[in-house]
Structures are given as C-alpha cells and as structure tokens.
Amino acid sequence: xxxxxxxxxxxxxxxxxxxxxxxxxxxxxxxxxxxxxxxxxxxxxxxxxxxxxxxxxxxxxxxxxxxxxxxxxxxxxxxxxxxxxxxxxxxxxxxxxxxxxxxxxxxxxxxxxxxxxxxxxxxxxxxxxxxxxxxxxxxxxxxxxxxxxxxxxxxxxxxxxxxxxxxxxxxxxxxxxxxxxxxxxxxxxxxxxxxxxxxx
Amino acid sequence: xxxxxxxxxxxxxxxxxxxxxxxxxxxxxxxxxxxxxxxxxxxxxxxxxxxxxxxxxxxxxxxxxxxxxxxxxxxxxxxxxxxxxxxxxxxxxxxxxxxxxxxxxxxxxxxxxxxxxxxxxxxxxxxxxxxxxxxxxxxxxxxxxxxxxxxxxxxxxxxxxxxxx
Amino acid sequence: xxxxxxxxxxxxxxxxxxxxxxxxxxxxxxxxxxxxxxxxxxxxxxxxxxxxxxxxxxxxxxxxxxxxxxxxxxxxxxxxxxxxxxxxxxxxxxxxxxxxxxxxxxxxxxxxxxxxxxxxxxxxxxxxxxxxxxxxxxxxxxxxxxxxxxxxxxxx
Numbered sequence: 104x105x106x107x108x109x110x111x112x113x114x115x116x117x118x119x120x121x122x123x124x125x126x127x128x129x130x131x132x133x134x135x136x137x138x139x140x141x142x143x144x145x146x147x148x149x150x151x152x153x154x155x156x157x158x159x160x161x162x163x164x165x166x167x168x169x170x171x172x173x174x175x176x177x178x179x180x181x182x183x184x185x186x187x188x189x190x191x192x193x194x195x196x197x198x199x200x201x202x203x204x205x206x207x208x209x210x211x212x213x214x215x216x217x218x219x220x221x222x223x224x225x226x227x228x229x230x231x232x233x234x235x236x237x238x239x240x241x242x243x244x245x246x247x248x249x250x251x252x253x254x255x256x257x258x259x260x261x262x263x264x265x266x267x268x269x270x271x272x273x274x275x276x277x278x279x280x281x282x283x284x285x286x287x288x289x290x291x292x293x294x295x296x297x298x299x300x301x302x303x
Numbered sequence: 304x305x306x307x308x309x310x311x312x313x314x315x316x317x318x319x320x321x322x323x324x325x326x327x328x329x330x331x332x333x334x335x336x337x338x339x340x341x342x343x344x345x346x347x348x349x350x351x352x353x354x355x356x357x358x359x360x361x362x363x364x365x366x367x368x369x370x371x372x373x374x375x376x377x378x379x380x381x382x383x384x385x386x387x388x389x390x391x392x393x394x395x396x397x398x399x400x401x402x403x404x405x406x407x408x409x410x411x412x413x414x415x416x417x418x419x420x421x422x423x424x425x426x427x428x429x430x431x432x433x434x435x436x437x438x439x440x441x442x443x444x445x446x447x448x449x450x451x452x453x454x455x456x457x458x459x460x461x462x463x464x465x466x467x468x
Numbered sequence: 469x470x471x472x473x474x475x476x477x478x479x480x481x482x483x484x485x486x487x488x489x490x491x492x493x494x495x496x497x498x499x500x501x502x503x504x505x506x507x508x509x510x511x512x513x514x515x516x517x518x519x520x521x522x523x524x525x526x527x528x529x530x531x532x533x534x535x536x537x538x539x540x541x542x543x544x545x546x547x548x549x550x551x552x553x554x555x556x557x558x559x560x561x562x563x564x565x566x567x568x569x570x571x572x573x574x575x576x577x578x579x580x581x582x583x584x585x586x587x588x589x590x591x592x593x594x595x596x597x598x599x600x601x602x603x604x605x606x607x608x609x610x611x612x613x614x615x616x617x618x619x620x621x622x623x624x
Contacts, residue, residue: 127371134370135363143357152360152541153614159359163370164377222338228349241355258315259350265317280308287311287346294349360541423595431593439535440602444595446609453587454611455569455619456513456548462520 115179123170130170134163137180141187147256148191150245158194162187184261188253188271195249220288227294243293251286258283310340314347365443368434504554505575505599505623511549511565512618513611514542532620540608542616555581562586571607571619575599581623583607599623 110118110132121129141162146155165186166173173182228236244252250272257263257271268279306329312318313326330336359366423444425431433444446453512528514536519525525546527533533545548566555561557575564570572584579599585592585607597605608618 451612
C-alpha cells in the first residue's frame, strides 16, 4: 500500500515547485501550512467567519490555477496573502455597492472629521498585557469602515508601503495617507474609550 | 500634503531627506504637532505585531476537501467549455481533468486506492464535499447549501416554546 | 486364528462420517439464514446557540461530541432522534429520523452498504460505504441560521 509522502521537512519552495508540476499532495501540504494565516487575514478584513472561510478557500483555488505565474519574487505566504486580500477587497466593494452607507462612513469619506478629534495625550495601551492589547485592538478595528481597517492591516500587519497599498486598493497615495491617518486617530480614540470603560 | 499627513509620513519613513528635515523642524517648534505625532506613534507601535491570533475553525481534511472539489469541478468545466481547439486538445483536457479528479480522490482517500466504496452520487443541483477523518474514524459527506434549504430538524425542535417544559 | 481384512466400515469410520454430515447440515443452515447488519442512526442538530428551552433535546454523548467537535466548527450538538435497525443483505431498510428525513440502507455484496439520504421524499445523497473499516458514516449539511444537521450512522 503506498504511503502518503511525508512533507514535514520539505521547504515551501520545494512544495511550490512540486505543485507547479501538478503535484496536488504537495499543494495540500502548502494549504495545511498556511491555512491559518490566510484565514486570519480574510477574517481580519471581512470580520465574518463564513465569508473568511469561503474567501480563503477561493484564494487557494485561485493559487492552484495561477501557480505557474508564481516566480518566487516574494515568499509563497506573501503571494498567497496578496491573493486573499484582493479577493476580500473585491467582495467588500461588492457589498458596499449594495448596502446603504452609515453616516459615520459618509463623514469619513468627506474628510476632515479626524482633524476635529482631540489628541489623545495619555497612551491608551500603556501597561496592557499583550493578550489584552490584541483583544482591544481587534475590538476597535471592528468599528472601523472596511477602507480604514484595510489600510491599517496592509500597512501595519502586511508592512506595505503607501504606494503598494494604493495599487492594491486602487486609489491614490493621498487617499491611502488620509485613510491611514483617520484610522489611527479613530483607533486611538476607541482605545481610550475602552480604557476608560475598564477603569470605571 | 497637509502638516498632519506629513507628520504621519515621517513616522512611516515615507519622506525624502529634504521633507524629513522640514517636518523635523516643524516638530521642534510646535507642541501640538509633537502631541499628535506621539499619538500616531503609540498607535503604530500598538498595532504592529499585535494582530489577533486566529485559527481556522475547520479541520485540515474538511477544509482541503472543499478546495480540492472546487479545483476538480473548475478543471472539468474548463475541459467541457466549447472553444475552437485543435482536435487533440479535445482529448487532452478531459484527460487532465480526469487525472486531476483521480489525484483529488487519491489525496482525499489518504493515498489509498479506491475500490468503488466510499463514493457518492448526488442530483445535479446538490453540492457535496466528502472526506474521511482518520483520527476520528468518520467518513463524512457534507451537503453544502448556504441557504439551508433542506432541514431535517423541524423548527419546533429548534425553537421549542417555554410552555412545553 | 488369523485376522482378515474386512470391507465393512468400522465404528470409528461411521462416527466420522456422521459428524461430517452433521457439520455439513449445520453449515447449510447457517448459510441459509441471512446475516443481518445492525445499524444505529442518530439525527443531530449542530448550533452555536444555547439549548432551546424545552425538554426533548439532549446533548449528544461526550465522546461523539468530541469527535464532531474536532471535525466541525459548531459548539453544541443536540440529539434530535435515534433509531436502531437491522438491515438484511440486498433488502432496502428505511429508517425514519424525522418528518422530513429518512435514510434507506441496503447491504450490498463485498461488505458495502448503500445509504440513501431522503429528504422531503427526494433522494439527496446516495453513498456507498465500506463496512470493512470501523468508520461511522456521517451525512451532514448546512441548516438555516448558520446551524447544521448531522445523520450519524454506525454499522455492526
């Protein structure tokens, strides 16, 4: 009886090469290795478990179909993450078209709101344990619009430069900068409120 | 670019040398800008590297089975798509589709050859995924239907009124 | 006195012959009684919500809950109904689990079971399941409001 190959010590690049040659078992190993990260990225953008599972799976299907295009300029994980980010953005844009915008979102789009917010003068994350900090950031990020959340994710988690974000989000660098600025300011304000809630 | 965005660009190391000098000069004489810069810095430090850690809420087998099935279906559809192809392509595509299907079934079955057992047939409008969990000793056939059109559990069971107690 | 060979069977030979016939008859008898396969079918509802108020739902046993929990994402698994049946080779056995759901089980040659999941009078899935493995067969699917249903079949 043939035993399934053991890929535990195989490098990603070797698995990618095997997958490019049509080896689906190697591709399954890549899926197993990176599925949590790809799902987490989809979830961070969609804030919905079902959408995140569906879109992350769609990303893997797309990756299999486009494997030949992967040249190894970045790591496989980075390449995969870009695919899932693009799929999430497409989905979010579609959803936005079909949904009434909130007043807050309209305010954000009009610009200028962030300048009216008072500056937070005490660090709202000081003294927090890492787990608690992560929890609060995650909670605060759910309250941002998808454009602002995405800019933060791409800049802080994916470490992308302004121009790369502009390309992915199909907008100008200026828009990226103002969205990032708003997102940070709003986040500071939300984290401050959470801190106050905790203290009271 | 307005001053606030310039401050942020300085923080994100997105300015050239001349712009950097200009913004630093502004920071040296404007307390408000310093306070704003501090807030932006706190947020940058707080967010970077502090993404919530999430795990996919599905098993490896179940998650993969849906991917493998979609790949097989799409390859089959691509093979079936009529196009102006040279005659041998008509044979090549179905053959590769079949090979992919066999590969998928091989992977799903954990590398064991199939003997006609553990196969399912469904009507065209029903979409299922099947897989085997070796560790839990379960063979699973899952009917994927996001609308939940077929529900063997009645509404009364799901929402029994308090009075039934 | 001389000892002469004889053509008559000895008592021992007769006994062996008798036992052989007896064994043969027994085998014939066993072969003519079809071996039944016992099946246990459980209909389960998976949800993340707390148990609905009422009395008829109970959580599935912890062992099964653990197994399902390792494969599926739902937090709670409630047993809706449970049926035991015996399936004879070649003969379809229908097990009704709810108003809208039943399974038809047919034992086929070569240790196979053919299971049809019937919903609203229509066959939803037909599955051929190998009985040589110890596996339970789980037929499942999406239900409304991000819940799910499961039909767990154990054969022995």
